[in-house]
Amino acid sequence: MSAQFIEPMLASLVEQPPDGEEWIHEIKHDGYRTLLALEDGKVQGFTRRGADWTAKYGAAVREVGGLPVHSAILDGEMTVLNADGRSDYRALKTAIKSSPGRLVFIAFDMLMIDGKDIRGETTIERRERLQIVLDEPPTAIQFSEAVQGGGKAFYQAADAMGLEGIVSKRAKASYIGGRTRAWLKIKSYAISELEVAGVLEGRGKPTMALMVDRQNNYRGGAFITNRGIKERLLSRVRAKRVPLPKGMEAKPDAKWLEPGVMATVRHLRGEEDLRHASIESVERA
Template identity: 45%
Template sequence: MRLKFIPPLMPTLVEKPPEGDDWIHEVKFDGYRSQIVIDEAGTRIFTRNGMDWTAKYPDLVETAKVLNVDSAIVDGEIIVPNEAGLADFAALRKAITRRQHDLYFVAFDLLHLNSHDLCDLPLEHRRELLVGLIPAGSRIQFSESLPGETKAIFHLLDQAGMEGMVSKRRKSKYRSGRSINWVKAKCYAVDEFELLGVEREAGKPAFALMGEIGTRRYVGSAFINSSREIRERLWKRVQEHAGPAPKGMKRPATQWVKPGLIGRVKHLRGEEDLRHASLQDFREEDGFRK
């Protein structure tokens, strides 16, 4: 029987991870959500959107033979660990085309096994079956649940520079689409970006529009919830150094600024662009006032 890709169950973003014995907690890996499908036709690897990327992952396709199953559908994340053992998203993109041996598949759920649909089984039972399939020392690894008290786990992940954690109800069935049976809580990072302009409209919060330092590529907006002193100083600098809008950007309520203002932004870790971001402070590069 030829198996079909199953659209993944997607966790809901929450501010804080849930507590209690009804939940298991895992590391949220910074990689590509993927699905390994094994059947009589061979091994295929799909993206989270169902695109067949088997040809892009020849090493992992070969590695999947260690599972020693007739048929299976395994849900997981493709990552590249750095020297500290943390998933490195930037390295992942390069590894797909240049260093296949750096790729790992972290497996966290089993949806099908040897002609049996497992989606109606409780999560903890599916994971028991999954861990029994994965031999030690392989580049297919099991996503271990994290022991301990929820707040302490999350604090340790944050201190270690992890993206966050995913919490899953032990008894939950697997259902495609967004779910509250799986939730993700993300850690925050603080980084510097170039200020492109400030968006202000009467009766609405003000936002700083941020870009990559050097390229000024727009990466998102940051809520300006800094102190009154910082807000007033920022607006004064923006007015003094008004400039043209970056190429291709049209936002009528925005006062654009010349290059030279660098903002310190708190934002969710592990996102390509800014999410849940706030401007903490800003500085001026040398020569900005000239």
């Protein structure tokens, strides 16, 4: 089998969820976007950019071969779920390398079924077909439930539960590859107080602050989007050359600060390491 890769439909990031009955809303799972292509019991798994990860995904791919269709292309998120049923991004990366049996594919759309291209059907119609196919799903496959309307209330509930966010989709939208405003993603963020260990400034790249926690553990980088904060931090870097802090790995283009510069960082919720992080304010710089 050599399935043809289809470019997935990608959601646009927005700050607030849409309201109205013309939208449906799903929980946003933190994993790897994946397309599973089934034909006569054989399955291939593709990343969002078309890389063939069939071998890496193991049982989660093979179990799709047992679905009650001759052929299909399913769109979803490859995840690992923790004891609370929440997706765990860090555990996902480990599972792919050493324990693929933990992987769970959460399906939210279907592009083709039994040789028929259904991308021109509405979101609701495609999901109804998918739900029928997944009426009795294998262990490694789940159907992504959705609600229609009430986007703000749905997002607030997801945020209160500590989930990553939601995805909102126009109920009557066709499936079109690439970035679109017919699908919207609204993420949940957390605020942390961390110390700025250094600044990473490369030509043609965004300036980032390198952050550590109170135990001096490196947490990751945070974008410095405020010009005033950026200039103050860079002024400190230029004023005094500081050696590589103890316990930190050397990084090209990194300049280090003396300890004591605390910052408020906005970052994606639910991760030990910083993701999608930015500096909100700096205590002293």
